[in-house]
Amino acid sequence: MQLLLIHSDYIEYEVKKSTPVAEQIEDSFKKGRLDEALTAFMAVESTDEANPKDVAEKAVAEIKKTASQVNTDNVMLYPYAHLSSDLSSPKMAVSVMKDIENSLIDSFNVKRAPFGWYKAFKISCKGHPLSELSRTINPESESCGEGVDTAEEVVSEALKAESTAKS
Amino acid sequence: MQLLLIHSDYIEYEVKKSTPVAEQIEDSFKKGRLDEALTAFMAVESTDEANPKDVAEKAVAEIKKTASQVNTDNVMLYPYAHLSSDLSSPKMAVSVMKDIENSLIDSFNVKRAPFGWYKAFKISCKGHPLSELSRTINPESESCGEGVDTAEEVVSEALKAESTAKS
Numbered sequence: 072m073q074l075l076l077i078h079s080d081y082i083e084y085e086v087k088k089s090t091p092v093a094e095q096i097e098d099s100f101k102k103g104r105l106d107e108a109l110t111a112f113m114a115v116e117s118t119d120e121a122n123p124k125d126v127a128e129k130a131v132a133e134i135k136k137t138a139s140q141v142n143t144d145n146v147m148l149y150p151y152a153h154l155s156s157d158l159s160s161p162k163m164a165v166s167v168m169k170d171i172e173n174s175l176i177d178s179f180n181v182k183r184a185p186f187g188w189y190k191a192f193k194i195s196c197k198g199h200p201l202s203e204l205s206r207t208i209n210p211e212s213e214s215c216g217e218g219v220d221t222a223e224e225v226v227s228e229a230l231k232a233e234s235t236a237k238s
Numbered sequence: 239m240q241l242l243l244i245h246s247d248y249i250e251y252e253v254k255k256s257t258p259v260a261e262q263i264e265d266s267f268k269k270g271r272l273d274e275a276l277t278a279f280m281a282v283e284s285t286d287e288a289n290p291k292d293v294a295e296k297a298v299a300e301i302k303k304t305a306s307q308v309n310t311d312n313v314m315l316y317p318y319a320h321l322s323s324d325l326s327s328p329k330m331a332v333s334v335m336k337d338i339e340n341s342l343i344d345s346f347n348v349k350r351a352p353f354g355w356y357k358a359f360k361i362s363c364k365g366h367p368l369s370e371l372s373r374t375i376n377p378e379s380e381s382c383g384e385g386v387d388t389a390e391e392v393v394s395e396a397l398k399a400e401s402t403a404k405s
């Protein structure tokens with residue numbers, strides 16, 4: 072899974088047009104907005120199909136950690152296919168996103184933008200150093216009990232330069 | 239290079255904090271806004287260092303084609319490290335983005351957001367089917383004259399499902 076977390080003054084969306092893989096949705100789901108929110112843009116990938124429960128759990132952990140760091144209880148889950156060129160099936164993507172939503176719903180004010188619709192959206196990114204983070208999440212192999220890194224921070228230009236300067 | 243093109247009602251940014259690799263910029267460059275614009279979020283990748291001129295040319299071609307399709311003359315070039323986990327050097331990234339800017343400047347109202355700064359931004363994506371496109375651009379190998387695909391469209395959930403249904 073590719074995850075892009077944006078600490079947002081606001082995030083809002085409105086569905087414009089269905090695609091052939093659009094989720095069937097209630098009218099109330101056609102628009103949504105959260106203020107002072109962590110927006111989690113996400114792309115479920117084909118490799119995630121090996122262990123989707125594990126990927127969902129790791130995504131939940133990343134979202135909770137970042138929401139705590141930026142001190143918000145509002146989370147918008149937003150499907151974003153453009154974060155990956157190796158997507159899972161649409162059915163798997165919806166299933167993983169619903170799992171994540173269900174895991175967050177007791178502790179957060181969580182909304183989920185519908186999958187498979189062309190959507191207009193507006194977002195305002197706050198711009199502080201923690202306001203944009205990306206994560207690559209890989210599923211634990213079910214046949215392998217060894218601990219491996221669960222989420223790999225994409226090294227930003229800045230951190231990359233810093234580590235080069237130090238080494 | 240990873241390229242994410244968003245047809246935007248508006249895009250605006252404001253620098254918040256420099257990173258160790260920040261471009262030195264004039265005050266006038268610290269904020270920027272374009273209305274009715276194509277926003278090109280871009281990450282220059284390590285593989286692009288093999289032939290950065292070629293990558294810049296291909297990116298210009300993609301931007302021109304999409305700007306024409308959505309009928310806008312306003313282009314915001316926006317560095318976005320989070321689109322890739324295999325970035326080029328900061329120096330190369332700035333050089334490629336300046337090349338792209340210089341190639342567009344005669345035909346477009348083009349602005350470029352500065353590299354290496356934490357930035358706040360606001361964007362409004364229009365939401366029609368051409369309003370969000372992603373491209374992976376690979377450099378032509380300089381030692382190999384054979385034609386290869388220059389830009390590979392990331393297949394969206396929708397198109398992927400359609401092709402599966404047809405096959």
Ligand SMILES: [Mg+2]
Binds near residue numbers: 306310311
């Ligand atoms: Mg025109």
